Amino acid sequence: MLLNPWDLPPEAVPCTVDLGSAGKGRRKTMTFYRIPAMSQGPEARRDRDGRCYLAYMYNFYLFRWYKGDGAASIHHGHLGCRNSTRLAWDLPINEPWDPAVLERRGRQWARDHDTMHRNRR
Known part of the structure; x- marks a missing residue:
């Protein structure tokens, strides 16, 4: 293109x-x-059941980490997307529930994941 x-x-x-x-x-x-990868967040949100979670998007990988969970779910989308696609991976996090932790871990996971798939070509 x-x-x-x-x-x-x-x-x-x-x-x-x-x-x-x-x-x-x-x-x-x-x-x-x-072009640098886009990022949004992290920000605290509540789901329809009132459960609190942190959301962070890096390079269109959307990470949702519910308070008290030991892993963040990984989706494809962005913070404003209501119909994000759930991906097959989870991001284990054994650190305090904190926006900075999710941002750091999510960014590193996305970079590692993209590098792994780029090297397979």
Whole structure:
């Protein structure tokens, strides 16, 4: 997909990669744009039953950690999404129920997960 640079968010950083020889002494390059992963939260919320949980989104992985639970559920979506998709993993957390803990652990899980799948290609 081709994008015009003026359509990109201001935090996009251009990166140029040398793809090797294009023949007749020319080099072939490609420019792509790195955009930092989006994040939202963490914030405290209540479900329909009144149970309190923390919600945090990083790179469209949505983490929900209910007070008193030893793991956060992982969804695909964002904080404003009512129909997020539950994913097959849980994030075990054996630390105090705290927004900073969820943010740190969720961010690390998402980065590790994406790196693992990127290296499989």
